[in-house]
Amino acid sequence: MKIIAPTHCPSCNSELVLSNSILYCVNKSCPAQGLKTIENFAKILKIMGLGPARIEALDIYSIAELYKLSEKYIVSKLGDTLGSKLYAQIQSSKNASLNQVLPALGIPLIGKVAADKICAKFTNLNEITEELALTILGPQATSNLMAWIQTEEYKELPFSFKSEKTESVNGPTVCITGKLSSFKTKAEAAKYLTQKGYRVVNSVTKDTVYLVNESGVESEKTRKASANGTIIINNILELI
Numbered sequence: 001m002k003i004i005a006p007t008h009c010p011s012c013n014s015e016l017v018l019s020n021s022i023l024y025c026v027n028k029s030c031p032a033q034g035l036k037t038i039e040n041f042a043k044i045l046k047i048m049g050l051g052p053a054r055i056e057a058l059d060i061y062s063i064a065e066l067y068k069l070s071e072k073y074i075v076s077k078l079g080d081t082l083g084s085k086l087y088a089q090i091q092s093s094k095n096a097s098l099n100q101v102l103p104a105l106g107i108p109l110i111g112k113v114a115a116d117k118i119c120a121k122f123t124n125l126n127e128i129t130e131e132l133a134l135t136i137l138g139p140q141a142t143s144n145l146m147a148w149i150q151t152e153e154y155k156e157l158p159f160s161f162k163s164e165k166t167e168s169v170n171g172p173t174v175c176i177t178g179k180l181s182s183f184k185t186k187a188e189a190a191k192y193l194t195q196k197g198y199r200v201v202n203s204v205t206k207d208t209v210y211l212v213n214e215s216g217v218e219s220e221k222t223r224k225a226s227a228n229g230t231i232i233i234n235n236i237l238e239l240i
Contacts, residue, residue, distance in 0.1 A: 034061030037106040044104035045093045049086055054078060064156040066090060094158045098125055101159050107148045109141035125161035171197035173208045177222060178215035182236045189236055196240055204230060212236045
């Protein structure tokens, strides 16, 4: 049976683009893309309980729309307890720093590593020009960031876009695996190590200098680190 590939997005009916044997919808206003962007944003900023079903119930398709919702409206859609709790979390997330917000916005090629580079050099996103961005980011990442800064959504978001400036992102690379005993979460440990001059990465490569494994469990990362000659640390405080 011959399989006929779709030509249009099932969500917004925009024409699909074929790239590297994969079909993409490139419509920035596509509802399905908007839903996934909000879901990812909520996950990174720890706005608990904002999954696909509740995003659809709230009838929002962009991050900016999320911050325009009133408590009364959210409660009317989700009920008193869930609605009030979610509204409080949304309001609390407005205090997030640029370091936290930037990787959550869904800007192509602007993830945690790029955000760390930006925040190590700039204290406010409004300071960045294309020329300055090119000194720390690649051409495509720079283009994506500068294009996003020109959007209406950027102007509508309630963040100050100020960073908790880190001391360095060019120091020895550190990867963390398994449960920690020295810190409550990996995020807290990563933040502290970054402030001490280490560059925290998510995977083990030949360039990774240290692997932190406080649990003692031989994970895939541990085996790879041993093969690469990476130094394995059993107590993260040894690096401080």
